[in-house]
Amino acid sequence: MEGMTARELKALEIAAKAKLQRSDDGYRWFVPSQTHKGGDYYYTVKPDPIHPHCSCPDFEARKLRCKHIFAVEYTIQREQTSDGQTTITETLKISQKTYSQDWPAYNKAQTEEKDIFQRLLHHLCEGIGEPSQVMGRPRLSLPDMIFSAAFKGYSTVSARRFMCDLREAHAKRYISRLPCYNSIFRYFEDEILTPHLQLLIEESALPLQILESSFAVDSSGFSTSRFVQWVQAKHHDPKLLEARDWVKVHLMCGVKTNVVTAVQITDRFAGDSPQFKPLVDATGRNFTMAAVSAHKAYLSVDNLQTVLDHNAMPYIPFKSNSDPAKKTPNPTWRRMYYYFAYNQQWFMDRYHQRSNVESTFSMIKAKFGDSLRSKTKTAQVNEALCKILCHNLCCLIQSMFEFQIKPEFWQD
Numbered sequence: 354m355e356g357m358t359a360r361e362l363k364a365l366e367i368a369a370k371a372k373l374q375r376s377d378d379g380y381r382w383f384v385p386s387q388t389h390k391g392g393d394y395y396y397t398v399k400p401d402p403i404h405p406h407c408s409c410p411d412f413e414a415r416k417l418r419c420k421h422i423f424a425v426e427y428t429i430q431r432e433q434t435s436d437g438q439t440t441i442t443e444t445l446k447i448s449q450k451t452y453s454q455d456w457p458a459y460n461k462a463q464t465e466e467k468d469i470f471q472r473l474l475h476h477l478c479e480g481i482g483e484p485s486q487v488m489g490r491p492r493l494s495l496p497d498m499i500f501s502a503a504f505k506g507y508s509t510v511s512a513r514r515f516m517c518d519l520r521e522a523h524a525k526r527y528i529s530r531l532p533c534y535n536s537i538f539r540y541f542e543d544e545i546l547t548p549h550l551q552l553l554i555e556e557s558a559l560p561l562q563i564l565e566s567s568f569a570v571d572s573s574g575f576s577t578s579r580f581v582q583w584v585q586a587k588h589h590d591p592k593l594l595e596a597r598d599w600v601k602v603h604l605m606c607g608v609k610t611n612v613v614t615a616v617q618i619t620d621r622f623a624g625d626s627p628q629f630k631p632l633v634d635a636t637g638r639n640f641t642m643a644a645v646s647a648h649k650a651y652l653s654v655d656n657l658q659t660v661l662d663h664n665a666m667p668y669i670p671f672k673s674n675s676d677p678a679k680k681t682p683n684p685t686w687r688r689m690y691y692y693f694a695y696n697q698q699w700f701m702d703r704y705h706q707r708s709n710v711e712s713t714f715s716m717i718k719a720k721f722g723d724s725l726r727s728k729t730k731t732a733q734v735n736e737a738l739c740k741i742l743c744h745n746l747c748c749l750i751q752s753m754f755e756f757q758i759k760p761e762f763w764q765d
Contacts, residue, residue, distance in 0.1 A: 360418070360419060360420040360423060361420075361423050363387075363420040363698065364420040364421070364422075364423030364424040364426075364427060365423075365424075365427060367384065367385075367387065367420060367421070367424040368424045368427040368428050368431070371384070371385050371387075371424070372385070373385075373424065373425060373428050374395075380399060381397055381398065381399055382397075382398040382399075382400060382425045382428075383395040383396070383397060383398075384396050384398055384407075384421040384424055384425065386409075387698070388697045388698065388701055389673070396408045396409045396421050398421050398422055398425045400422060400425045400426055400429065405418060405422045406422075407419050407421045407422050409421055410694045410695050410697065411695060411697075414695045420698075455755050458751070458754040458755040459751070459754075459755075461754045462750050462751045462753070462754045462755070465750075466747060466750050467507075469750050469753070470504075470507060470743075470746050470747070470750065471504065471522055471525070471527050472527075473557075473746050473749065473750070473760065473762075474500055474503055474504060474527075474746060475500060475527040476762050477553050477556060477557060477746075477762055478496040478497075478499050478500045478553075479496060479763075480556070480762060480763040481495060481496045481499060481549055481552075481553075483495055483496070484545075493530065493532055493536060493540075494528070494529055494530065495545075495549070497528040497529055497530060497532065498532065498536070498537070498540040498546075499540075499546065499549055499550070499553070500522070500527060500528055501519060501528065501532055501536075501537050501540075502537060502540055502541060502546065502735065502739055503550075503553075503739045503742050503743060504518065504519065504522060505519075505537060505739070506721060506736065506739030506740050506742070506743050507721070507739075507743040509720075509721055509722055511726070512534035512537050512538060513534050515534070515537075516534055519531065519532075538732075541727055541731075541732040541735050541736060542727075542729050542731050542732045542735075543731070543735075544731050546735045547731070547734055547735055547738065550735060550738035550739065550742060551616065551738060553742055554613060554615075554616055554738065554741050554742050554745060555614065555615065555635065555639060556762055556763065557612075557742060557745040557746055557749060557762075558607075558612045558613065558614045558639070558745055559639055559762070559764075560749060560752075560758055560759075560760035560761065560762075561607065561610050561612050561748070561749065561752060561758065562639065562640055562641075564607070564609050564610055564752065564756060564758075565607030565608075565609055565610060565612065565614070565640055566640070566641060566642065566643040566644070567607070567608045567609070567642075567643055567644040567645075567646070567706055568605050568606065568607055568608065568614065568636060568640070568642060568644070568645050568646070569605070569606055569608055569645070569646045569647065569706060569707045569708075569709050569710035569713075570603075570604070570605045570629060570632055570633075570645065570646070570647040570651060570707075570710065571603075571604070571625075571647070571648065571707070571710040571711065571714070572601055572602060572603040572604070572625050572628070573601070573602055573714040573718075574599040574600065574601050574602070574621060575599055575600055575602060575718075575723060575724060575725050575733075575737055575740075576598070576599045576723065576724045576725070577598045577599055577600065577724065577725045577727070577728075577733055578724070578725070578726065578727075578728065598621065599621050600618055600619070600620065600621065600725065600730075600733050600734065600737060601618070601619045601620065601621050601623055602616065602617075602618055602714075602737055602741070603616065603617040603618070603619065603623075603625065603628040603632060604616045604617075604632070604710070604713070604741065605632040605633065605635075605636050605645075605710075606709065606710050606713045607640075607709075608646070608706045608709040608710075609709075610748050610751070610752055611709060611712060611713045611716060611744075611748055612745050612748040612749070613713065613741050613744060613745055614635070614636040614639065614640060615631070615632045615633075615635035615636045616632075616738065616741050617631055617632060618734045618737055618738065624650075625650045625651060626650060626651050626652075626653055626656060629647065629651045629656045629659065630655065630656065630659045633645060633656075633659050633660060633663060634659070634663075637663040637665075642660075642663050642664070642665035643665055643666065644665055644666045644667075644668060644703065644706070645660045645665050645666070645667055645668065645669075646668040646669070646703070646704050646705075646706045646707035646710075647667075647668070647669050647707060648669070648670070648707060649669070649670055649671075649672050651669055652669050652670075652671060652672060652675070654679075654681055654683050654685060654686045656669065657669065657685050657686065657689050658683060658685050661685060667689065668700065668703050668704040668706070668707070669704075670693060670700070670701070670704055671689075671690055671693050671694075675690060677690045677691065677694070713744070716744060717740055717741065717744045720743075720744070720747070721740040721743055721744065722740070725737060
């Protein structure tokens with residue numbers, strides 16, 4: 354297959370895997386689209402030897418043979434030769450792309466993770482200033498309590514059983530004073546913890562600036578111990594339903610190390626698209642972005658322009674009912690629409706980097722749990738942020754062994 358173009362190689366794959374249909378008159382072929390889900394969208398191909406034609410955007414733009422025309426020609430060549438004999442002229446082996454794992458680095462990171470995690474978390478918390486106090490009983494140290502809250506999230510056990518780990522951390526001087534487990538509960542319910550945890554999440558991602566330039570955005574829910582009730586009435590027959598309440602975590606992550614660069618936490622009814630700009634802007638303050646991938650729920654003129662304003666390429670696919678002539682003074686919509694329409698295969702190959710954000714949520718939930726123990730709204734937000742912070746430190750530890758990263762925090 355040496356010397357074949359990318360379109361010809363893709364055409365061989367289509368001819369080998371897809372079902373091409375021929376019209377009754379024999380002059381037209383119907384080739385299924387590879388970019389439309391469901392397999393019910395077809396392009397019409399007329400394989401004329403001199404003037405072939407296809408209804409796909411690629412042919413309309415170039416007026417040259419596209420992958421669908423090549424696929425039909427390969428199918429005709431495979432089915433029938435000049436003497437009427439059936440033969441196979443080309444065989445294509447389709448194999449799934451696999452990715453290698455640096456097992457020595459992975460094993461080393463896993464066996465030393467807990468010790469390094471405490472050390473990195475301690476260095477992070479040292480950068481948090483102690484708020485001034487002029488009245489009342491002396492408070493527990495804020496860096497100590499943030500360390501305790503995050504370390505408790507890493508342990509995934511109840512606060513009472515976590516006290517054994519916290520005593521060891523106190524013996525290693527990671528905290529100056531050993532708090533009671535009830536104190537950890539109270540600090541989880543303190544709103545002052547939320548901005549500090551978000552700051553630590555951003556700071557923990559900074560050592561990976563040299564590795565990350567492409568990012569992905571998505572959201573996922575974390576269930577809570579609370580239940581919500583609502584009445585669904587249909588034909589005057591009310592039915593009482595119960596479901597577990599949850600909070601919604603919106604985040605942006607790097608596609609290479611899965612480190613979270615920005616996070617927003619909302620209630621379960623919050624939309625995805627309004628959270629896109631804050632996430633991109635927060636990441637753009639710390640990283641040089643080259644590409645941002647997101648699914649169709651984030652598609653809007655403002656979101657496309659937000660990514661372009663950071664000198665990055667937005668890979669947000671258009672919907673089937675998107676209007677290329679949408680009335681807007683901003684030309685970004687039309688430019689991106691035609692860019693998507695005429696380069697769909699190339700666009701979708703890069704868009705699928707978005708799968709890494711699904712992996713990020715899977716990593717967080719598998720390691721630190723997909724539910725929240727806290728009862729109040731503020732405590733649930735802080736607990737979810739602690740899970741994200743723990744995930745970032747674990748990604749950083751893996752990068753230390755795999756890419757020889759030497760993390761330093763709070764560098765001006």
